[in-house]
Amino acid sequence: MDYILRTLRTKQEIDSIIRDTIDKVLVLRFGRASDAVCLQLDDVLYKSAAEVSKFATVALADVDSEEVQVYVKYFDITLIPSTVFFFNAHHMKMDSGSADHTKWNGAFQTKQDFIDVVEAIYRGAMKGKLIVTCPLPPERIPRFQLLYKDV
Template identity: 75%
Template sequence: MSYLMQSLTKKEEVDELIRNTIDKVLVLRIGRASDPVCMQLDEILAKSVRDVSKFASIGLVDVDAAEIQVYVGYFDITLIPATIFFFNAHHMKMDSGTPDHTKWIGAFHSKQDFIDVVEVVYRGAMKGKMIVTCPLPPERIPKFQLLYKDI
């Protein structure tokens, strides 16, 4: 299903997509196509492509690609899939009640949840906001606790 969305493995491809996506939300899914949660998210993204096409573009970024590591480090991608939003080359943040406002961790529960989030990011960006409030109820926002072993 991901054939509907652009797959990115090079830094230049990501840079170009960020720079050239104008007046639309750019949704970057960072993960690996073989990961079960990524597969679930990719299915939701693929089903949503047509519905969000007027106000959003979607790119799939391979977390294991050597040239992508600069983004993996910059956005502190430790859990996948991670979804990052941009608007006119500006990183959009979202307060979803989690400690990290820079990215969405995990899959969305449904196609409609994803569409609702992208719509809120788009509307906020059009008003000049750099951070928006997540429209989803807390029970539909993935919660992750980082577990540290041997410390």
């Protein structure tokens, strides 16, 4: 069974998928279709969508869409791609050893890495947690030098 990853281009589409995804993890990838790392991540997401479909929904958000900018600013999306997770309309955070627990920056190395992360978020959410520990070993977590303006 093939899954098509839905691309969201408006604030209303993002609002409704966050609100309407119940008892599943919502995986929301912010990026652009022309970016090589996004394409790599999208391939992993596409290949994983069927396997995680019982406990997760995957959607793509186009960062170049004017209406999506409110979310780009809110989640401070400066690195493309960035993946944000929700459960029952609550923003799920993940401690992956970086200063930023609000999103996953970059691509997942393998399909299994993505499945493991989504499963950890789902299990934590089912226990009422809003932040979970990343199940991946440190060498498989993308590292970025975070630069803060005006600090």
